Amino acid sequence: MTISPGLNSWTLLAAAFVSIAACQTKPSTSTSTSTPEVRSITPPKLDGAHLGERLLCYRPMRHGSPNMSVEQVGSQTVVHNYGHGGSGWTLAPGSASYVVDLAEASPQLAARSKSEPIIVVGAGVVGLFTAYELVQSGYTNVTVVAERFDGLTSHVAAGLLAPVSMDNDPEMQKVVDRIGIDAYRFFADVARGKHPEFEGGAVVVPAYFERRSDSGLEPYVGVVMEPAKDVVLDFGNGTRREMVAYDDGIFIDTAVMMKDLHDWLRPRVKFEQRRVEHFSDLPCSVVYDCAGLGSASLNDDSKMVSVQGHLVMLKDQQPKDLQHMILIYLDEGRTESGQKVKRSFYMMPKHLPDTGPNDVGVIGGTFVEGATPATPNEAEFERMLQNARRFYGM
Ligand SMILES: Cc1cc2nc3c(=O)[nH]c(=O)nc-3n(C[C@H](O)[C@H](O)[C@H](O)COP(=O)(O)OP(=O)(O)OC[C@H]3O[C@@H](n4cnc5c(N)ncnc54)[C@H](O)[C@@H]3O)c2cc1C
Secondary structure, three states, rough: OOOOOOOOOHHHHHHHHHHHHHHHOOOOOOOOOOOOEEEEOOOOOOOOEEEEEEEEEEEHHHHHOOEEEEEEEOOOOEEEEEHHHHHHHHHHHHHHHHHHHHHHHHHOOOOOOOOOOOEOOOOHHHHHHHHHHHHHHHOOEEEHHHEEEEEOOOOOOOEEEOEEOOOHHHHHHHHHHHHHHHHHHHHHHHHOOOOOOOOOOEEEEEEEOOHHHOOOOHHEEEEEEOOOEEEEEEEEOEEEEEEEEEEEEEOOOOHHHHHHHHHHHHOOOOOEEEOOOHHHOOOOEEEOOOOOOOHHHOOOOEEEEEEEEEEEEOOOOHHHOOOEEEEEEEEEOOOOOOEEEEEEEEEEEEOOOOOOOEEEEEEEEEEEEEEOOOOOOOOOHHHHHHOOOHHHHH
């Protein structure tokens, strides 16, 4: 998920926390003088009977920016595409086309035949979109090598298209914004039934934030998105909240999109399941490095960090009530294992495969830097649910 520009959105944490605790309409941050539209929202059911699976997953975050570059290592050319933090889905299609263009413009690859072998390491969203882009660009000998193909962070991610939870330096932020705009065009085509190959993996739904600056989406406005509106969300229980609405927000159904990408790639590329210890072990002179957190050790990259996220799936809801997305930033603190946590509250209309049609919705909100499965920080699940209930005035 996003936190662009950089992690700066967290500077507003204290004010947001006060506003959530009060459970009342917060003071307006709008510059507009017109009366905001009031929208009725039925909150999800958040009692124990309506809570489903608890999920933990890990964002591959790289301080400074994702690594999207071409490197010559001995006789091998390595094209890096990793470290997209909480915005891997938001950026993947644009990032894939950015690195393929970069590789084609590089002196070592400019004259290379498109029938020579290429290996893509990693089968998350970044690896699959990179393989997709290579095939679309005419490469005919692509193999995707990965240690795992299922149950990845890419499957579990919430699905908000917004460039957040990254830590980009200002120059790279401009590149990341351009890439995100390209990706928005891709998913908007999928959502609007205009994409020639994919349908059903994305939908257009309103995305609500407390402030425009929290969304990371302002660079998209006027290019691919309409300006956000000031609105008041009325939860029908006495609680109202002033928010901003991007009515052309995009929710990505990550499980559907992963399956669709696999189905599209299956007849066009080879898949091989194995762990790679060193790129030089691969019998191929061109390797695309899309290994997410695995790229940290493959490249000895000290800028890479794992950022843990907690998610609680909802069940037995009214799906029609949850066709929107909400993200607000809360406080910062330490988890029970002493790790730095940035807390937010978000709700997306996520649905996991093999669950009932009414098992829709996910509550999320943590960003725990440096956490691994050895430090699950279980107490964050309950805290996250309390924050969600406070937000809705329950
Ligand atoms: C809680 C949570 C919510 C999120 N929500 C959103 C959201 O709403 N919007 C958004 O844009 N993003 C979101 N994200 C971020 C997004 O999920 C990630 O940025 C993205 O999934 C990263 O994709 P990836 O392909 O780089 O990595 P992964 O999905 O982790 O895939 C890595 C691949 O590399 C392979 N690999 C690794 N090491 C090796 C090795 N040594 N040898 C062989 N193979 C290897 C793995 O097996 C795997 O196939 C969220 C993340 C979390 C944790």
